[in-house]
């Protein structure tokens with residue numbers, strides 16, 4: 001008998017543990033449906049073994065049925081009180097916990113991710129659902145603004161104008177392979193879209209079809225518990241290039257939330273822009289995550305930084321979108337010592353099983369191409385040690401070569417980094433500024449570094465990234481109110497927002513202004529009596545007072 005895995009979260013199972021038989025089907029409007037042949041299977045990345053059951057890719061008719069179900073459900077969700085939506089999010093979290101060890105074991109089989117990591121990721125996933133439940137219960141995120149009428153105003157009367165954020169309609173969500181829970185079927189995109197009052201259609205990632213189906217069982221049960229329409233959540237299996245693109249093109253789709261590669265994110269962004277009515281694609285994609293070390297930091301704590309950085313590079317097999325992939329060092333002797341320490345730390349990291357053998361092959365192909373570029377020095381060599389297993393690699397190049405060789409600006413998704421040696425501070429600023437758009441950038445400095453130089457680097461990094469980390473490591477994304485997990489292109493297709501943290505909800509709403517609307521036709525948040533007791537801005541004053 002396998003030991004019971006205790007959840008490290010406040011979401012302890014509350015209902016009888018859910019027992020789900022995997023169907024290999026789509027979830028459409030509460031029904032498990034599969035009209036096509038069951039040709040897809042997950043596989044165990046540690047062994048290559050194909051896993052049961054088989055799954056049917058969604059047909060065009062199923063794509064349409066899922067979108068129609070979501071469009072129908074939107075008639076209900078757009079009017080649901082926040083308390084009901086919050087209860088749904090909390091019930092989904094409870095139902096996820098009720099999946100118990102089945103979910104953890106399946107995820108371990110389909111992704112190779114170790115159980116402690118999966119337990120942590122499940123807690124984060126439930127924490128995200130709770131964060132949005134708390135946000136919508138409090139309510140002021142809708143930014144209710146009221147400018148009352150002035151019929152006597154000259155030369156023209158002033159109308160009554162009331163504005164707030166309103167939901168968009170059906171949202172299509174694509175999960176990533178490297179976070180099967182936190183960026184999966186019930187991840188941050190789904191949580192924020194549901195919180196805002198939208199129905200969701202998830203395109204399951206092909207690498208973990210069973211995990212996605214288990215999540216769909218949890219949401220289906222939660223919708224029943226809350227007596228809400230089943231079309232609020234639908235899940236389709238199948239390839240991104242067919243099912244995913246058909247969902248993006250469907251006229252009922254109002255926005256797309258995507259986490260994954262630049263190639264796929266950009267393809268969906270272009271597809272959405274080419275629709276006769278374009279829609280936003282909020283794609284969180286790859287990132288190089290520059291990590292800058294000033295000489296003062298190396299003088300003070302070269303060894304501990306090398307240890308921390310090695311851990312950050314290799315964590316999760318280097319398959320984090322926040323992995324520090326570019327390491328900038330200045331000068332000669334201290335930098336050389338540091339790179340040797342970093343190589344030695346990475347050499348001690350055991351090989352990790354990558355999420356898929358294709359991921360391992362891509363990583364080897366990308367780093368192999370780097371190694372062929374003249375001027376690239378292999379400081380720590382690696383080679384695959386088994387099926388999908390990968391030890392870390394460390395490469396080095398001088399700053400002038402890196403600036404020139406755009407092939408070295410590609411993301412190598414796996415346990416490795418490229419050190420960039422800059423001769424002096426001026427060169428460092430010039431080189432770092434070529435690092436494109438990123439999710440994160442980190443700066444390590446010490447007492448010996450001038451405050452002017454520290455500020456100059458910090459400003460350069462702010463231009464590049466959604467999150468700037470000082471004397472720390474970028475991996476590990478705290479799910480909180482102030483978090484930004486976004487950044488300029490190519491980190492995302494929408495630099496004004498984030499996929500983690502409360503601002504993520506703003507992706508799936510739009511501001512609507514109601515002019516001279518009768519009180520009864522207004523959303524409760526804008527009504528005179530302020531029945532939700534919200535903080536509102538009335539004629540420029542922040543208040544909870546009724547009108």
Ligand code: NAP
Nearest residue numbers: 176177205206239240241244260261264267284285286321
């Ligand atoms: P991926 O291959 O881009 O897959 C993501 C989703 O896009 C999958 O559902 C996939 O469908 C679909 N897709 C692939 N090609 C498509 C196409 N041509 N048209 C439409 N849809 C398509 O990415 P991944 O392997 O899951 O993740 C690895 C990458 O994601 C890395 O580059 C990593 O940096 C990035 N990532 C970013 C973040 C972030 O927050 N920014 C988080 C995690 C990962 P299939 O099921 O057919 O593959």
